[in-house]
Amino acid sequence: MKPNHLNILSLPNNILIIFPSSPSPVSLASLILSCLSAMEKPPELDLEKHKAIRILGKGAMGTVFLVHDISTDPTARSPFALKVVQRSKHDADRRARWEIGVLKTLSPPDPALQHPFLPRLLGCLETPDLLAWAVPFCPGSDLNVLRYHQNDHVFSPSVIRFYLSEILCALQYLHSLGIVYRDLKPENILIQHSGHATLTDFDLSRNLKKKPPSEILADDKKVPNSLPQFTARRKHRLKFFRWIPVVPDNKYNYALKKAKSARVSPVRRRKLSFSNEERSNSFVGTEEYVSPEVVRGDGHEFAVDWWAFGILTYEMLYGRTPFKGKNRKETFRNVLTKEPKFMGQPNALTDLIGRLLQKDPEKRLGYHGGACEIKEHAFFRGVRWDLLTEVLRPPFIPPRDDGDLTTEVSPGNFDIREYFQSSKAPNPKSMPPSPLSDHRRNVSFTGY
Numbered sequence: 001m002k003p004n005h006l007n008i009l010s011l012p013n014n015i016l017i018i019f020p021s022s023p024s025p026v027s028l029a030s031l032i033l034s035c036l037s038a039m040e041k042p043p044e045l046d047l048e049k050h051k052a053i054r055i056l057g058k059g060a061m062g063t064v065f066l067v068h069d070i071s072t073d074p075t076a077r078s079p080f081a082l083k084v085v086q087r088s089k090h091d092a093d094r095r096a097r098w099e100i101g102v103l104k105t106l107s108p109p110d111p112a113l114q115h116p117f118l119p120r121l122l123g124c125l126e127t128p129d130l131l132a133w134a135v136p137f138c139p140g141s142d143l144n145v146l147r148y149h150q151n152d153h154v155f156s157p158s159v160i161r162f163y164l165s166e167i168l169c170a171l172q173y174l175h176s177l178g179i180v181y182r183d184l185k186p187e188n189i190l191i192q193h194s195g196h197a198t199l200t201d202f203d204l205s206r207n208l209k210k211k212p213p214s215e216i217l218a219d220d221k222k223v224p225n226s227l228p229q230f231t232a233r234r235k236h237r238l239k240f241f242r243w244i245p246v247v248p249d250n251k252y253n254y255a256l257k258k259a260k261s262a263r264v265s266p267v268r269r270r271k272l273s274f275s276n277e278e279r280s281n282s283f284v285g286t287e288e289y290v291s292p293e294v295v296r297g298d299g300h301e302f303a304v305d306w307w308a309f310g311i312l313t314y315e316m317l318y319g320r321t322p323f324k325g326k327n328r329k330e331t332f333r334n335v336l337t338k339e340p341k342f343m344g345q346p347n348a349l350t351d352l353i354g355r356l357l358q359k360d361p362e363k364r365l366g367y368h369g370g371a372c373e374i375k376e377h378a379f380f381r382g383v384r385w386d387l388l389t390e391v392l393r394p395p396f397i398p399p400r401d402d403g404d405l406t407t408e409v410s411p412g413n414f415d416i417r418e419y420f421q422s423s424k425a426p427n428p429k430s431m432p433p434s435p436l437s438d439h440r441r442n443v444s445f446t447g448y
Contacts, residue, residue, distance in 0.1 A: 045123040047127070047416055051067065051068065052066065053067065061085055062085035062092070062096070064081055064084075066081060066137060067082040068080075079137050081134065081138070085131045098203060103120075105179070106119065116196060117198050118198060121133060141190070143186040143189040143197070146191060166388055167312070175305070175371065178209065179208075181204075181305050182308075184199075185308070193398060196394055292336050302366075307356065307357065310355075348378040351379070352374075
């Protein structure tokens with residue numbers, strides 16, 4: 001037998017890669033990228049240089065601050081969000097490290113390769129008492145607050161289609177990495193400076209066995225104008241109404257022709273939806289979004305995200321979730337036994353919701369073909385998936401004027417360490433609870 005020949009590739013920082021002779025180009029590229037990602041560590045933050053402007057939210061696990069670097073950004077023109085967790089809290093250390101690990105996975109060394117609808121880890125720090133990590137600040141608040149400020153507290157079908165398309169792309173990318181999100185709800189969908197959506201809070205996610213390559217890559221074959229990479233930039237920019245043309249060629253369009261205006265009303269920046277009640281138990285899930293297989297204890301996989309995707313769509317359309325009961329027991333009974341109720345004539349949007357809210361996960365839209373199966377639904381017909389990031393005027397763009405940041409609290413006078421050390425921590429200013437702060441209830445499931 002001939003001896004196996006080995007090749008050695010030298011990388012920076014004295015790292016050597018040893019691999020068999022004649023590896024496939026794809027395997028070699030994947031190996032090199034993995035090593036480079038491991039080498040790239042997020043910047044180390046310094047609490048002495050980073051001061052809080054205000055509190056963005058509180059939860060059972062940690063507190064989110066709006067922070068700026070007093071040395072490089074003394075006027076707080078480019079603040080970011082810093083999530084800080086006290087390590088003394090039960091299970092907080094493990095959960096915090098898990099979320100940091102997920103964010104590292106989602107943050108490639110080259111920022112140009114960052115997924116447009118998922119957050120990037122800007123840095124992290126660790127002290128004997130605290131764990132903290134920074135992500136970009138999203139001034140548009142979350143989708144729950146944005147919906148609440150609309151007429152009748154609902155979105156038009158056009159707006160729903162826009163946000164669902166971006167969320168769908170984000171979930172598709174997570175699933176391709178073997179990550180099931182498990183915490184999809186309006187409060188966890190933030191609006192970036194650009195007006196595009198991004199997911200947040202990954203402490204409830206977990207790794208599962210990846211879908212077969214045929215399912216992960218099927219979108220490239222079935223939807224040729226998908227979003228395969230995120231660095232492309234076109235010379236032209238699109239307004240919101242141009243990214244999806246009117247397609248009057250399916251049986252549902254008659255019900256969508258009378259859609260409301262595609263523009264979304266502005267939201268005051270103070271109206272954030274974080275509160276102790278709303279996020280106090282996000283690790284264990286939100287009962288109105290829990291899938292039937294989780295309630296039954298049957299075990300679950302990526303299809304739980306498609307169920308939550310259906311619940312989210314229903315809430316965006318009607319302003320409420322479909323199975324909410326008077327108490328937890330009734331809510332779970334409704335999840336297991338009741339069908340969602342729709343108003344008006346059937347249309348592509350209600351058909352999408354019905355297919356996503358199948359009690360049997362194997363009959364649920366997306367179970368077999370993943371996100372590409374959902375993209376082919378009639379509701380998304382005409383969507384230019386490759387142009388999502390090119391939309392210059394999304395339904396809502398946060399105002400550029402950052403007056404709230406400088407008028408309510410002077411930059412740099414809020415020490416994070418002192419906040420946690422003081423037994424009489426100052427109450428956050430201008431932080432009223434979400435109008436629906438008592439709307440959510442969280443529930444614990446073993447192994448969920």
